[in-house]
Amino acid sequence: MRPARSPTPPACPIPASCSGRRGGLDEADPQGLPPLPDYTQLDDATLRCRICEAGIVGLGGAVFPAAIKLNVKPDVPIRQLIINGAECEPWITCDDMLMRTRADEILAGASLMLQVLASHAPDGKLTCLIGIEDNKPEAIASMQTALMALTLREGRSPPHTLRVVPIPTRYPAGGEKQLIRQLTGQEVPSGGRPADIGMICHNVATARAIYRAVALGEPLMSRYVTVTGDGVTAPANFEVPFGMPVGELVRHAGGMLEPDCTLNMGGSMMGMALHSEQVPVVKATNCIRVLRPLPEQAPDITLPCIRCGRCAEACPMSLLPQQLFWHAHARELEQAEALHLFDCIECGCCTHVCPSHIPLVSYYRFAKADIRSKRTARTLADQARTRHEFREQRLERARRERAEKLARHKAAVKQSPPTERNIPDDSGTAGVAATPPPAADDPRNAAIQAALERAQARKAALTQQEPRESGS
Amino acid sequence: MTQTTPPRTLPDVATLMRQVLYALLPGTALLLYLYGFGLLSNLILACLCAWGLEALMLHLRQRPLPPFLSDYSVIVTGWLLAVSLPACSPWWLILISMVFAVVIGKHLYGGLGQNPFNPAMLGYAAVLISFPLEMTRWPDPARTGFDAAGLDALLAGVFGIGSLHWDSLSGATPLDQVRMALHGGKSLVDSGMPLFSWPRTLGWNLLNLAWLGGGLWLLWQRVISWHIPVALLGSLTLFSGLFWLLDPGHYASPLFHLLQGATMLGTFFIATDPVTASTTPLGKILYAGGIGAFVYIIRTWGGYPDAMAFAVLIMNMAVPLLDHYTQPRVYGHRHRWLP
Numbered sequence: 001m002r003p004a005r006s007p008t009p010p011a012c013p014i015p016a017s018c019s020g021r022r023g024g025l026d027e028a029d030p031q032g033l034p035p036l037p038d039y040t041q042l043d044d045a046t047l048r049c050r051i052c053e054a055g056i057v058g059l060g061g062a063v064f065p066a067a068i069k070l071n072v073k074p075d076v077p078i079r080q081l082i083i084n085g086a087e088c089e090p091w092i093t094c095d096d097m098l099m100r101t102r103a104d105e106i107l108a109g110a111s112l113m114l115q116v117l118a119s120h121a122p123d124g125k126l127t128c129l130i131g132i133e134d135n136k137p138e139a140i141a142s143m144q145t146a147l148m149a150l151t152l153r154e155g156r157s158p159p160h161t162l163r164v165v166p167i168p169t170r171y172p173a174g175g176e177k178q179l180i181r182q183l184t185g186q187e188v189p190s191g192g193r194p195a196d197i198g199m200i201c202h203n204v205a206t207a208r209a210i211y212r213a214v215a216l217g218e219p220l221m222s223r224y225v226t227v228t229g230d231g232v233t234a235p236a237n238f239e240v241p242f243g244m245p246v247g248e249l250v251r252h253a254g255g256m257l258e259p260d261c262t263l264n265m266g267g268s269m270m271g272m273a274l275h276s277e278q279v280p281v282v283k284a285t286n287c288i289r290v291l292r293p294l295p296e297q298a299p300d301i302t303l304p305c306i307r308c309g310r311c312a313e314a315c316p317m318s319l320l321p322q323q324l325f326w327h328a329h330a331r332e333l334e335q336a337e338a339l340h341l342f343d344c345i346e347c348g349c350c351t352h353v354c355p356s357h358i359p360l361v362s363y364y365r366f367a368k369a370d371i372r373s374k375r376t377a378r379t380l381a382d383q384a385r386t387r388h389e390f391r392e393q394r395l396e397r398a399r400r401e402r403a404e405k406l407a408r409h410k411a412a413v414k415q416s417p418p419t420e421r422n423i424p425d426d427s428g429t430a431g432v433a434a435t436p437p438p439a440a441d442d443p444r445n446a447a448i449q450a451a452l453e454r455a456q457a458r459k460a461a462l463t464q465q466e467p468r469e470s471g472s
Numbered sequence: 473m474t475q476t477t478p479p480r481t482l483p484d485v486a487t488l489m490r491q492v493l494y495a496l497l498p499g500t501a502l503l504l505y506l507y508g509f510g511l512l513s514n515l516i517l518a519c520l521c522a523w524g525l526e527a528l529m530l531h532l533r534q535r536p537l538p539p540f541l542s543d544y545s546v547i548v549t550g551w552l553l554a555v556s557l558p559a560c561s562p563w564w565l566i567l568i569s570m571v572f573a574v575v576i577g578k579h580l581y582g583g584l585g586q587n588p589f590n591p592a593m594l595g596y597a598a599v600l601i602s603f604p605l606e607m608t609r610w611p612d613p614a615r616t617g618f619d620a621a622g623l624d625a626l627l628a629g630v631f632g633i634g635s636l637h638w639d640s641l642s643g644a645t646p647l648d649q650v651r652m653a654l655h656g657g658k659s660l661v662d663s664g665m666p667l668f669s670w671p672r673t674l675g676w677n678l679l680n681l682a683w684l685g686g687g688l689w690l691l692w693q694r695v696i697s698w699h700i701p702v703a704l705l706g707s708l709t710l711f712s713g714l715f716w717l718l719d720p721g722h723y724a725s726p727l728f729h730l731l732q733g734a735t736m737l738g739t740f741f742i743a744t745d746p747v748t749a750s751t752t753p754l755g756k757i758l759y760a761g762g763i764g765a766f767v768y769i770i771r772t773w774g775g776y777p778d779a780m781a782f783a784v785l786i787m788n789m790a791v792p793l794l795d796h797y798t799q800p801r802v803y804g805h806r807h808r809w810l811p
Contacts, residue, residue, distance in 0.1 A: 190804035304585035348478040
């Protein structure tokens with residue numbers, strides 16, 4: 001097995017299931033995860049444990065471990081489960097395809113998550129909202145059909161309410177915060193999590209992976225990936241095992257139309273350019289775009305900001321992108337933070353609409369990284385200072401104690417009779433010589449004597465027992 | 473691994489500025505019909521001055537010429553000044569106002585996007601204060617045009633060749649008449665103001681309607697947002713309507729204020745200048761509302777017949793404050809003033 005380069009920085013090697021020559025780990029261990037067909041009877045801890053063992057992470061792109069997200073603190077009430085069926089970005093259709101073909105598995109996964117979260121619901125009942133963009137009528141129909149079948153199976157009194165909700169297709173509808181506002185009208189507090197307002201949000205692909213891990217004992221080893229772009233022969237969605245090099249995946253889609261096409265991972269708004277065909281598909285890979293080289297044209301010239309405010313109109317977080325830009329540009333990081341720089345979700349809407357072609361999001365990313373590194377440096381400096389101050393204190397205390405000890409000795413020497421001071425002392429400690437010999441009737445001596453006798457008695461008892469124990 | 477930039481399919485700065493120029497065409501065409509050579513010379517001189525001064529300043533500031541000279545922003549400034557200055561303006565008047573607009577108003581502050589004051593209005597206000605005589609000599613539309621008389625007026629007015637009897641050509645604008653009547657204590661009817669006489673009053677009305685048409689097209693094209701035009705016209709209507717209802721004999725009607733002077737030109741083309749206007753939605757409304765109020769105050773009680781330039785410049789000064797205090801509520805945050 002050849003280690004592959006990770007597409008996300010820092011680029012570290014990942015041993016992967018299909019990269020280079022096989023080395024032995026070609027299939028999941030059949031004894032590793034036994035299927036749990038009677039999963040409806042299992043408690044939430046067992047289910048979370050299985051989800052964790054199967055390596056399931058959020059497949060919407062954030063790859064946050066799903067088991068941790070489902071492990072809500074005991075005193076936090078959860079009322080709603082949001083299933084994200086809105087695509088992350090334009091160009092991507094993998095969730096759409098998944099909903100069209102695997103709707104029953106998605107719903108089973110959602111039911112499993114409801115089962116895990118049921119103990120957090122104040123009245124034991126949860127609502128599950130499945131948000132799907134309204135430009136995916138087939139996915140909506142497929143999910144609704146599967147939901148109807150599920151309702152028929154569950155009968156009159158379903159434990160939880162599930163609903164499919166079409167939402168307007170307007171990027172970034174698939175963002176967690178935007179989807180929650182669209183579906184419930186509530187906003188996730190700044191710096192908080194959806195659990196703070198009683199919600200948990202998971203992607204449709206995560207739901208399906210949870211079902212397969214629990215019911216079929218299948219660890220997360222593959223995912224749906226969209227291969228698209230104007231440079232690929234047959235754009236399609238594939239279920240791809242992790243570790244497959246991107247170049248091979250593109251060959252499965254008919255290959256590139258032109259030899260010098262560029263490869264992109266992710267959608268058009270937040271995607272990344274890949275510099276090698278050997279980059280493997282990872283859990284966060286939702287889309288591979290193959291793009292034809294742009295025709296030769298004048299380089300994109302950035303003009304100064306003309307304060308037109310289009311960025312502010314476009315911002316889904318209602319930030320003021322141009323003010324953020326000025327402060328980030330001038331490296332006035334405190335002001336940028338005061339304008340809620342860290343609420344920026346880096347969706348790229350502001351950059352898309354900017355008539356001056358300013359790469360706004362890049363400025364925000366840079367400013368965020370700058371602030372984070374400064375914070376780290378400050379923490380380290382604080383720790384070093386605390387350590388230094390403690391050491392200084394310790395040295396000072398030692399010095400003081402030594403001085404006090406010396407003073408005590410001097411005082412003792414001064415108090416003792418002058419004749420004894422003149423006698424040469426072998427031990428060199430005048431204090432010991434000056435102390436009177438211990439009196440026989442001292443209660444401390446009596447206690448020491450008693451303890452010694454007790455210890456001897458115990459020792460004697462042990463030596464008597466030992467041969468018997470070793471013999472048995 | 474490099475982050476790619478999102479695609480750019482939306483208009484760039486040059487396209488936006490070109491759209492503003494297209495929107496200026498109906499009004500400019502009407503002005504050309506009314507003033508002929510007099511306005512043509514204004515336009516040519518102003519645009520040439522603007523372009524030349526921009527190139528000079530870019531050269532002095534050691535900035536690349538091509539991207540900035542082709543962004544059309546300075547042409548918009550020149551065009552706006554050309555249609556604001558009286559037709560047949562002398563060449564030196566245009567040059568001085570363009571120096572104020574482009575050199576002082578724009579480049580000394582740091583060029584495109586950095587100027588706190590509207591360059592065109594700065595140039596206009598500078599020459600209005602310095603050369604009041606030349607600035608109030610609007611030639612009579614009936615005596616100019618694309619004919620021999622117009623050519624004579626052009627040569628005399630712009631280049632000082634030949635003699636021109638300004639008294640016979642120029643006339644007070646309707647706004648002037650209203651103000652003089654008000655200051656003289658006469659009522660509007662007594663001042664003998666011809667309310668619908670062609671081309672004096674009706675010409676101004678038509679001109680404002682032409683600017684309005686261009687402005688509505690800009691709104692439809694989403695080059696400008698609704699906030700500034702609605703707030704400006706709303707505030708002007710509110711103030712003029714209030715006083716007109718109190719004393720219709722003394723104060724002109726809202727319709728008169730909306731369709732006279734530089735109201736529509738200022739509303740759709742000057743107050744909406746993105747660089748110098750407020751950027752937040754509430755800030756835009758307050759900014760434009762303030763302009764409307766100042767326009768009415770200066771027109772009615774001030775020392776100048778029209779007020780758009782001063783009103784815009786005054787509210788330009790308030791923009792940083794407005795922007796600071798009208799920041800919209802960010803997702804997931806509480807409102808600034810609400811618990």
